[in-house]
Amino acid sequence: MSLITRSQAAKEMKVTVQAVYGAIKEGRLTPITDEKGKIWINSDTLMDEWTRNTQFMRVKSTSYRPKPEKEAESFPEYNESKARTEHLKAEMMEIEKKKLENELVSAREIEDSWVNIVTVVRTKLLGIPTKAKQRLPDLDTNAIACIDDIIREALEELATA
Numbered sequence: 001m002s003l004i005t006r007s008q009a010a011k012e013m014k015v016t017v018q019a020v021y022g023a024i025k026e027g028r029l030t031p032i033t034d035e036k037g038k039i040w041i042n043s044d045t046l047m048d049e050w051t052r053n054t055q056f057m058r059v060k061s062t063s064y065r066p067k068p069e070k071e072a073e074s075f076p077e078y079n080e081s082k083a084r085t086e087h088l089k090a091e092m093m094e095i096e097k098k099k100l101e102n103e104l105v106s107a108r109e110i111e112d113s114w115v116n117i118v119t120v121v122r123t124k125l126l127g128i129p130t131k132a133k134q135r136l137p138d139l140d141t142n143a144i145a146c147i148d149d150i151i152r153e154a155l156e157e158l159a160t161a
Contacts, residue, residue: 003032003040012043013050028053125151 006024010017023029024039029049032040076084098104129148133139 002043004043004046006039006041009041009043009046012046023050023054122155125155 004012006020007017009029010020013020020029020041024031024041029041029046032042034040075081095104126148128151129144132147133144
């Protein structure tokens with residue numbers, strides 16, 4: 001058994017060193033590690049192991065080959081596929097047109113608007129006790145605190161509803 005390095009194995013196989021590293025990582029080549037941790041490859045079994053465990057990419061020929069019936073049925077016919085594509089394009093154009101004409105609004109915009117409205121309403125309601133104190137100076141602090149409690153209670157009920 002003669003041991004060679006990964007770079008020597010790459011030269012022998014006429015591939016890149018990265019291909020050898022990948023083959024080792026994927027388990028297609030069996031490395032041998034010595035006591036110092038250096039990785040070696042058995043040159044006697046290298047060629048056999050490489051060809052047995054590696055599938056080579058083949059370039060598709062340009063000549064026509066009839067497909068098996070099962071494979072041919074899995075793809076839609078060209079005209080049907082083109083019609084579907086054109087239909088989807090038309091729907092997308094319709095949506096874009098409605099957006100431009102302000103007939104269509106995104107859900108995100110509506111949600112942001114509602115959050116803004118609810119925040120303003122909450123702020124205004126929480127300001128009622130202060131305005132009541134300014135307009136009715138005879139109100140004592142217990143009455144103001146009671147109004148504040150009622151408003152906060154109502155807001156909590158709305159938040160949980």
